Amino acid sequence: xxxxxxxxxxxxxxxxxxxxxxxxxxxxxxxxxxxxxxxxxxxxxxxxxxxxxxxxxxxxxxxxxxxxxxxxxxxxxxxxxxxxxxxxxxxxxxxxxxxxxxxxxxxxxxxxxxxxxxxxxxxxxxxxxxxxxxxxxxxxxxxxxxxxxxxxxx
Numbered sequence: 001x002x003x004x005x006x007x008x009x010x011x012x013x014x015x016x017x018x019x020x021x022x023x024x025x026x027x028x029x030x031x032x033x034x035x036x037x038x039x040x041x042x043x044x045x046x047x048x049x050x051x052x053x054x055x056x057x058x059x060x061x062x063x064x065x066x067x068x069x070x071x072x073x074x075x076x077x078x079x080x081x082x083x084x085x086x087x088x089x090x091x092x093x094x095x096x097x098x099x100x101x102x103x104x105x106x107x108x109x110x111x112x113x114x115x116x117x118x119x120x121x122x123x124x125x126x127x128x129x130x131x132x133x134x135x136x137x138x139x140x141x142x143x144x145x146x147x148x149x150x151x152x153x154x
Contacts, residue, residue, distance in 0.1 A: 063149060066087055068107065069081060101115065101117075110123055111123055117132050141154050
């Protein structure tokens with residue numbers, strides 16, 4: 001009995017096994033490499049997307065009344081539009097400057113709060129009031145025009 005059994009096209013089992021193991025190895029390498037690629041490429045993709053967006057327009061009729069806030073996306077970044085009791089709007093980047101958690105508006109405490117490490121920001125200026133954040137929240141320019149609240153870069 002021969003030690004090699006020929007397949008229909010003349011290939012041996014050993015060749016077929018090598019091909020199968022090589023294919024599985026390539027799939028395994030791709031499965032490990034793709035998340036690494038996404039991790040390394042994400043900052044440049046986000047920076048590019050952030051640069052493309054210069055204004056966001058939100059219909060005023062879709063916004064809640066004074067004393068409330070609305071989360072929206074300014075490009076790929078979560079942002080916070082606050083409608084103060086006096087009718088004035090302010091908008092900030094909603095990413096904490098400490099470790100990048102998303103902040104939330106707490107009207108009952110008159111503040112913007114980061115739940116991750118207790119950072120507190122002024123709800124009118126975005127300045128740091130307490131906690132570990134090293135810098136204020138990035139602010140955006142806000143104006144009301146033709147029934148829309150238009151948020152743009154400063």
